[in-house]
Amino acid sequence: MKFETVIGLEVHVQLNTQTKIFCSCATSFGEDPNINVCPTCLGLPGALPVLNREAVKKAISFAKAVDATINQNSIFARKNYFYPDLPKAYQISQFEIPIVEKGKIEIEVCGEKKVIGITRAHLEEDAGKNIHEGEISKVDLNRACTPLLEIVSEPDMSSADEAIAYLKKLHSIVRFIGISDANMQEGSFRCDANVSIRPKGDKKLYTRVEIKNLNSFKFISKAIEYEVERQIEAWEDGVYEREVVQETRLFDTNKGVTRSMRGKEEAADYRYFADPDLLPVFIDEALMQEGMQIKELPDEKKERYVRDFGIKESDAEVLISSLELSEYFEKMLEYGASPKGSVTWLTTELLGRLKGEINIMNCGISSEMLATLVKRISEEKISGKSAKEILDVLVEQKGGDVDHLIVSMGLEQVNDDTMILQVINEVLKSNADKVEEYKSGKDKLFGFFVGQVMKNAKGASPARVNQLLKEKI
Template identity: 70%
Template sequence: MFEVVIGLEVHTQLNTKTKIFCSCQTSFGDEANTHVCPTCLALPGALPVLNKEAVKKAIAFGTAVNATINRRSIFNRKNYFYPDLPKAYQISQFEVPVVENGELFIDVGAGKKRIGITRAHLEEDAGKNIHEDSYSLVDLNRAGTPLLEIVSEPDLRSSDEAVAYLKQLHSILRFLNISDANMQEGSFRCDANVSIRPKGDTKLYTRVEIKNLNSFKFIQKAIEYEVERQSDAWEDGRYEQEVVQETRLFDTVNLVTRSMRGKEDSAEYRYFPDPDLLPVIIPDDMYDEAIKIPELAEQKQARYEQEYGIKTADAINLTSSVEMATFFEYLIEKGRNPKLCTTWLLVELLGRLKNGVTIADSPVNSDRLNELLVRIEDSTISQKAAKEVLDEMLQSSASVDDIIEAKGLKQVSDDGAILAIIDAILAANADKVAEYKSGKDKLFGFFVGQVMKEGKGAFNPAKVNELLSSKL
């Protein structure tokens, strides 16, 4: 039996307005090579100038994961050649990163497991190679985009734990608002270092790096395939020949990893301090500002449970994304009942969103759902009628009141109209009235049902109960 050893390196693009060492705009999807300058292009004489906002975002992350913030850090040159790296070196951090020795905790069924974070350092992103049939193109719009590389300890023992760690990390980045962490656009991507060893052994064996994974599903499948490949090689006596230190890519069609190149050691990058950049000294005022971080998902979850009486499962769902939590808190700020908000957000609205539509791009936004909940709370419509209104809201931009009016869904709360029906029902069921008065309290539900039936669902149930109780 084997034990799996996994360490993850996550590259997340920080959502600064400009690049890390120049004033070019950060962008995605714009025309190729339109956001470049002499610094991006590594023209002679162009010098880097550090973006202060990138440093502040790194400090915020370090605060969130209980890490050491190095008030003095340095930038290094990491030397390697690739067509999308014009300088033939990357400006990164090596010996002294801005963040080190952090931690986060993941759920592992029986409780929480601590995963160590070795370091989180700032660096610049490379450009993008576009490979066609017989030639390649280079787009340098992305070159110089600020990255925070987050390196875990080899504390993960399964693909499930790896995904749990990444989801927790993703949530932290999003709630801190330091990265959009969009996996499809490559602003949150992961390299997985995977090795195996006999159970009980403490030695670290040859690790294989799986490069540039950008979906939780493929991360899990890539790790599982690699564990199986290494285990089979060990059992068949081919481990020494087939499992070598290398970088592999994951084939998302055939769900296998394939060798890409030999994996470099740090010495091969010939790191040395960048002579164009002074050491980064974080002043007190900047540090004090950066460590004031917003409430994270787990803190919100605990507060929702304690302050609003929300069930744990619902609180977890309400904090599953920044957009969901923001939506919920908007409704609460407007004075809506927390449990009503929970039901209509998680069950009614979310249950109606199909084909990959998320709460972030729902056609019914927080303001419109608030309008609907107001009409439920003031008894203008019943919850049953509100479902019909919500169905229409998903198809139409009409106001809640206009939909209610057009569909004739407004509840009748007029005492006279309801009393007339009550009197008729009681007169027609004199025997049951006598039984009720003799102690058969359960017949009250019968009378309510008859009145509501005659009212064709338009009567306010609370008003019906009140008037019927008085009459009986």
Template identity: 70%
Template sequence: MFEVVIGLEVHTQLNTKTKIFCSCATSFGEAPNTNVCPTCLALPGALPVLNEEAVKKAISFGKAVNAKINKKSVFNRKNYFYPDLPKAYQISQFDIPIVEGGELFISVEGQNKRIGITRAHLEEDAGKNIHESEFSKVDLNRAGTPLLEIVSEPELRSSDEAVAYLKKLHSIIRFLDISDANMQEGSFRCDANVSIRPKGDNKLYTRVEIKNLNSFRFIQKAIDYEVKRQSEAWEDGTYEKEVVQETRLFDTTNLVTRSMRGKEEAAEYRYFPDPDLLPVLLEDEMLQAPIAELPDEKKQRFIKDFGVKESDAEILISSLEMSRFFESLVAKNLSPKLCVTWLNTELMGLLKADLSIENSPVSSAKLGDLIGRIEDGTVSNKAAKEVLAFVFENEGVEIDEAIEKLGLKQVSDDGAIEKIIDEILSKNADKVAEYKSGKDKLFGFFVGQAMKEGKGAFNPAKVNEILKAKLG
């Protein structure tokens, strides 16, 4: 039996308005090679100038994971051929990163586990190569975008643990608002270092790096395939030949990893301090700046302040947008219990295919209006589901307009309800007598008859209130 050893390197693009060493925009989707300048293009005489916002965002992350923030850090040149970085080296941090150490806690199958973080350092992103038939093109818009590379300790023991770690990390980064962490656009991508060893053996064997994974699903499948490949090579005696230190890519069509190139050692990068950049010296006020509320803290606050069940709180903090949606609902002084039910169950039940809470056709303002109409008795819970489904399919329609259109407004007029109840009690004098003699269960019969006569439009609370008074 083998034990799996996984270490992850996550590259997340920081959401600064400009690049890390120049004033070019970092906006996504622009025409190729338009967000560039002499610094991006490595023209002679162009010098880098460090973006202070990128430093602040790196500090926020370090504080969030209980890391040591180095008051002094250094930028280095990492040398090897980059076809998509005109300098042919990358400005990165090596021996003195801005963030050192740290920890992150995950839960897999009810088991909690601490995962150590080795470091998080700042660097510049590369451009993008585009291969078309026999030609290759390069778009340098992305070159120089600030990256935070977060390196875990090799303490993950399964693809499930790796995905749990990445989801937790993704959540922290989003709640800190230091990156949009959009995996489809490459703002949050991962390199997985995978090796195996016999159970009980503490030695680290040959690791293989799987490069540029950008979906949780593919990350899991890539790791599982690589573990299977290495295990089979060990068992059939070809491990030393088949498993070499290399970089592999994941083929998302055939769900296999393929060799890309040999993996370099740190010495081969010929790191040395960048002579164009002074060491970064942090001031105390930068280290003392508060950070945003983190997912675990928000979860505990929801449980304590709003009486939310832990399982529901987990759903509410599943994304920054989800938690903001809930917070905007309870800010209207609505019942937290109703807010949880109508957000977690009813609205989320309608969000399918390519819809999420971020692009929901029903905004928090509309859902808040609907919950308010339930609370004031304008609509019943059952009718509210119809209203929600209607406004979900007809985005421009407001809640009150939908209630009127569907004819679902509850009757709360005492006189109208009382008239029907008097007729029911008169027709069922025998049952009234039985109720008064002790057959309490007949109360449900009278409620049912009243609701039936009212064609479901009567406010149940009013029906109960008037019946209790009449049957005294």
């Protein structure tokens, strides 16, 4: 029997507001434990929450980016459950009326495009963080009450590859519009994957398993692939109904397997009810307009690069693969480098030299330095070969003055036509027999003449040598 996979994703995006969603504590990451807390985010009796306007604005911006419906009126509810890092024993979230509904994201896998529906995106507060050290567990509540936007997809994905394409597109969108740093290592962008299988052609939705708290594209893919294989094996062995139950599972990154964590709750288990301490949310026209003003989306940027700069679509795809890369590229253009030269020297030459943890943000080579290198090539002050030597030095010493290196390394090209022609004449005169062979049809000898001229005309521009040699011969 052949099966198909059904995947829906719930993504928690930490919004980059300066303060928490219901209090004025800072949202900064990496502080000493339990420093950024107050009676409100600790859930102490008598403390009252006040909604952060900026969080609502960022939710509106996301809705605009994914062509979703914005509910001008929405409400917050209490989602009741106990967990050590949830001080109040309930989470303030949105249930019946979320702020964002019915959006979509287009993905592309193996050349085929597909639209993934977004069911809803709602605002809620984050929980704290449990820290386990041997037999001792500690709780850091700095993260408690940090604003989250939970983005729930339709079950429209049918493979791990589609799920990763969707997540990467979503990750790119929230970063490009500036609502989150989406740092997966810090937990600012994490995912729960709902996975089920069904016989091919069957439209019924079977038992889904939730894989919780995934924060790496690599591990998300591996977790989904393992879970699909586990469910198929259970079906084929006749134990599907006994072994595949609605539950929450965790992914063991060391062994590459999912493990049962707890039974999966339904909405009724959370006993949702409207939070009595928060008024219903009404988005006025001013806030709506503020939120709708978003930065250029990745797909729009890609289209502009191809249209306005004449670069290949595949190169534009690389440039929009990260916010830092696209910003670096655009700064190179501001410093006067050509678009095509910038693409080559950024995506092929510079990135090709950066290894391990070194990237364009910490390599020490600014966009101005690389733009200067590209300009000196187009001005024929240095050859492409010489530019590679200079870039090697820049990478090794983490930056430097390009023009100073050109001089100190003796790489400045000579564009003196009189000198070059003099060398050409000497080469042609001493190789008269080869000149005749060339004229009789042996075109490959042209490379020999170029090599001889470059050998004797130290520092000459290869392009100029080629041009003058063709005219002379």
